[in-house]
Amino acid sequence: MQKRFINKTAWVSGAAQGIGRSIAEFFAEEGANVAVIDIKEKEGKQTVECIKSKGGAAVFFFCDLNVEALIQKSITDTVAAFGGLHIIVNNGAINMVKSLHEYSTEEWDRQLNINLKAIFLSFKYAYPYLKKNTASSIVNIGSVSSFVGQAKTPGYIAAKGAVMMLTKSIAIDYASEGIRCNTVCPGITNTPMLRQHTGSELEITERLHRVPIGRILQPREIASSVAYLCSDDASGITGTSLIIDGGYLATAEWDGGLS
Numbered sequence: 001m002q003k004r005f006i007n008k009t010a011w012v013s014g015a016a017q018g019i020g021r022s023i024a025e026f027f028a029e030e031g032a033n034v035a036v037i038d039i040k041e042k043e044g045k046q047t048v049e050c051i052k053s054k055g056g057a058a059v060f061f062f063c064d065l066n067v068e069a070l071i072q073k074s075i076t077d078t079v080a081a082f083g084g085l086h087i088i089v090n091n092g093a094i095n096m097v098k099s100l101h102e103y104s105t106e107e108w109d110r111q112l113n114i115n116l117k118a119i120f121l122s123f124k125y126a127y128p129y130l131k132k133n134t135a136s137s138i139v140n141i142g143s144v145s146s147f148v149g150q151a152k153t154p155g156y157i158a159a160k161g162a163v164m165m166l167t168k169s170i171a172i173d174y175a176s177e178g179i180r181c182n183t184v185c186p187g188i189t190n191t192p193m194l195r196q197h198t199g200s201e202l203e204i205t206e207r208l209h210r211v212p213i214g215r216i217l218q219p220r221e222i223a224s225s226v227a228y229l230c231s232d233d234a235s236g237i238t239g240t241s242l243i244i245d246g247g248y249l250a251t252a253e254w255d256g257g258l259s
């Protein structure tokens with residue numbers, strides 16, 4: 001395996017499980033020090049133990065992405081632990097499944113705070129450290145929902161669309177300081193969120209009828225692209241959106257024309 005992140009430190013939110021955990025493990029395998037950021041302490045510490053058991057370096061920091069002071073603290077704790085900060089991956093998110101009129105104001109704020117505002121805040125507090133490096137990189141995790149709608153997830157959809165545009169804005173404004181910023185947009189990926197969101201295996205099977213490659217994606221297939229975008233291999237790429245969806249967005253047909 002390549003070691004593209006020796007002497008680099010990566011802050012990865014939502015790294016206790018699912019795609020975030022895979023991203024944290026991938027960075028560690030390539031030599032990065034990894035700050036595992038999450039509210040799930042037990043699972044976050046398991047991510048850290050898994051990384052350490054393979055010879056990697058990682059620390060868990062409890063952080064609720066809905067709380068500005070905790071985001072700030074997690075950034076300063078990361079720098080204190082590893083001596084710098086080079087990579088930010090805004091992956092942590094929630095998905096409230098309900099129609100818009102059913103949202104309370106508090107639920108709307110929570111949905112948007114965690115999925116969108118936390119990106120602003122991680123940037124705000126990481127920026128003083130990121131700009132010290134000759135090259136720093138941010139990846140924000142969007143979704144196929146950054147491009148198309150989905151039933152009964154208005155807050156999630158609104159946030160994921162905005163994530164892609166905020167990414168472009170950061171890319172434009174900070175390129176001259178050596179900070180790149182890109183979005184990675186997963187399709188149907190095998191994680192606890194998918195299971196929680198869709199409910200049954202039957203529903204997942206039905207959804208996969210619309211995916212040309214005909215199978216669920218694995219978190220590592222997302223993680224490898226996040227690592228690529230943060231590496232020097234992608235030194236010319238900023239402000240882009242990399243869709244990893246098995247072809248889902250390539251077709252407008254209900255069943256992908258596959259059956």
Ligand SMILES: NC(=O)c1ccc[n+]([C@@H]2O[C@H](COP(=O)([O-])OP(=O)(O)OC[C@H]3O[C@@H](n4cnc5c(N)ncnc54)[C@H](O)[C@@H]3O)[C@@H](O)[C@H]2O)c1
Binds near residue numbers: 016063094144189191
């Ligand atoms: N799984 C999919 O099919 C899919 C598809 C498209 C996009 N995505 C995106 O990929 C990313 C990861 O999703 P996943 O499927 O691995 O989800 P997941 O629910 O399995 O994992 C999300 C992680 O974020 C953490 N988190 C949630 N709220 C938090 C908070 N307030 N503070 C700190 N951490 C918090 C959770 O504890 C969890 O560890 C998300 O941005 C999601 O929107 C997933």
